[in-house]
Amino acid sequence: MSEQFTVLIVDDNADNIDVLNGILRPFYKVKAALNGELALKIANGKQKPDLILLDVMMPKMDGHEVCRRLKASPVTSDIPVIFVTAKTEIADEQSGFALGAVDYITKPVSVPIVQARVKTQLALYDQQRELENKVKERTKELENTRAQIIRRLGRAAEFKDNETGMHVIRMSCYAKFLAVEINANSEWAELLSNAAPMHDIGKIGIPDHILLKPEKLNDEEWLEMQRHVEYGVEILGNHDSPLLSLAVEVCAYHHEKFDGSGYPNQLKGKDIPLSARIVAIADVFDALTSERPxxxxxSIEQAFAFIDEQSGKHFDPDLIAPFKNCLEQIKQVMCEYADEHERATFGNV
Known part of the structure; x- marks a missing residue:
C-alpha cells in the first residue's frame, strides 16, 4: 500500500528537501514546501498528505507554529507530523511532542532511520483509520439515535421561533456538505452535522413577546434576543463529549461575523471557530431560501448573491466557493426536506 501514501516535506533549505526526496521517492508520492505558509496550503488542499516531515528552524513561520496550526484545524489535525531538525535538546523534543508530533528525526538524516520511521508512522496512521472505520460501523445505530434526539432538541427551539419544521435538518446537511468540501476529516464533519441543529437552542429562554414580535425589536428587546446565545450555552452545559463540546462552540459563536461586527464577543476572522463560520453560512442560506410568515x-441565485455580497463581512471568504460547489447536494436536500407548504414549489428546484 506504500505507493498510495503521500509524504509532504517542509524545509526552507532546498538541499535538505532533495535529500529526503531521494530517500522517499522510490516508495511514496512526495510533495515539498519551502515555507510554512505553503505547507499549510498543501495540507489543506484536496489531496491531503498522509504524513508530514517538518523542519523546525524556518523563517517567518517556524515548524512549531506550523504544527500548532495543523493540529488546531479539523481539516489537518489527523495528519501525523515528524519533526526533522538539528535541534537535539530534550526540551525541544518535549515541545514538539506537546504540539502533537509523533516522532523526531535528527539532522544529518540517516537513510534507514528515515525510511523506517516514515514506514512505521504511515502503518500506524493506516491502522488508525481502519480502526476508526470499524468503530464507526459498530456504533452507527447509537449515533443515529443520538442524532435524532439532538435534532428533536433543535426542533424545540424552532417550534417557538417560526413555522418551518425542517430548518434544522436542512442547515445541518448544508453544514456537513461544506465541511466535507473543504476536506475536514469525516468524523468532525459528522459531529458538526449532529451539533448544528442545536445552534439556536437558547431561543427556548427568550420570552414569546420578543421572539414572536412581528415588528422590529427595540434596543432593549434586541439585547434580550442576543442572550439566546448565552441561554443556549447554559442549556448545553460543559461536557467532555466531543459532540456536546462542538454543539456549545457552534451555539456560542455562530452569530459572530467575519468583520468583527457580530455578537456576543465581536470575534473577527479566523478567531471565530471553523464550526461556527460554517454554520453561519448554512443557517443564513436556509433562512433566505425558506418561506417565512x-x-x-x-431563489438560490438570490441567496448566493447575498452571500457573495457579505464575503469578508458576515462570512469567511474562503468558505463561499466551496459552499457553492455543494449546489447539487443542496438542491437535493431542499427537495427532500421541504416544508409541507413548500413541497409543491420545490419540484422545480
Whole structure:
C-alpha cells in the first residue's frame, strides 16, 4: 500500500528537501514546501498528505507554529507530523511532542532511520483509520439515535421561533456538505452535522413577546434576543463529549461575523471557530431560501448573491466557493426536506 501514501516535506533549505526526496521517492508520492505558509496550503488542499516531515528552524513561520496550526484545524489535525531538525535538546523534543508530533528525526538524516520511521508512522496512521472505520460501523445505530434526539432538541427551539419544521435538518446537511468540501476529516464533519441543529437552542429562554414580535425589536428587546446565545450555552452545559463540546462552540459563536461586527464577543476572522463560520453560512442560506410568515423564499441565485455580497463581512471568504460547489447536494436536500407548504414549489428546484 506504500505507493498510495503521500509524504509532504517542509524545509526552507532546498538541499535538505532533495535529500529526503531521494530517500522517499522510490516508495511514496512526495510533495515539498519551502515555507510554512505553503505547507499549510498543501495540507489543506484536496489531496491531503498522509504524513508530514517538518523542519523546525524556518523563517517567518517556524515548524512549531506550523504544527500548532495543523493540529488546531479539523481539516489537518489527523495528519501525523515528524519533526526533522538539528535541534537535539530534550526540551525541544518535549515541545514538539506537546504540539502533537509523533516522532523526531535528527539532522544529518540517516537513510534507514528515515525510511523506517516514515514506514512505521504511515502503518500506524493506516491502522488508525481502519480502526476508526470499524468503530464507526459498530456504533452507527447509537449515533443515529443520538442524532435524532439532538435534532428533536433543535426542533424545540424552532417550534417557538417560526413555522418551518425542517430548518434544522436542512442547515445541518448544508453544514456537513461544506465541511466535507473543504476536506475536514469525516468524523468532525459528522459531529458538526449532529451539533448544528442545536445552534439556536437558547431561543427556548427568550420570552414569546420578543421572539414572536412581528415588528422590529427595540434596543432593549434586541439585547434580550442576543442572550439566546448565552441561554443556549447554559442549556448545553460543559461536557467532555466531543459532540456536546462542538454543539456549545457552534451555539456560542455562530452569530459572530467575519468583520468583527457580530455578537456576543465581536470575534473577527479566523478567531471565530471553523464550526461556527460554517454554520453561519448554512443557517443564513436556509433562512433566505425558506418561506417565512414575514417573507417569501428567495431563489438560490438570490441567496448566493447575498452571500457573495457579505464575503469578508458576515462570512469567511474562503468558505463561499466551496459552499457553492455543494449546489447539487443542496438542491437535493431542499427537495427532500421541504416544508409541507413548500413541497409543491420545490419540484422545480
Amino acid at each position: 414575514y417573507k417569501k423564499a428567495w
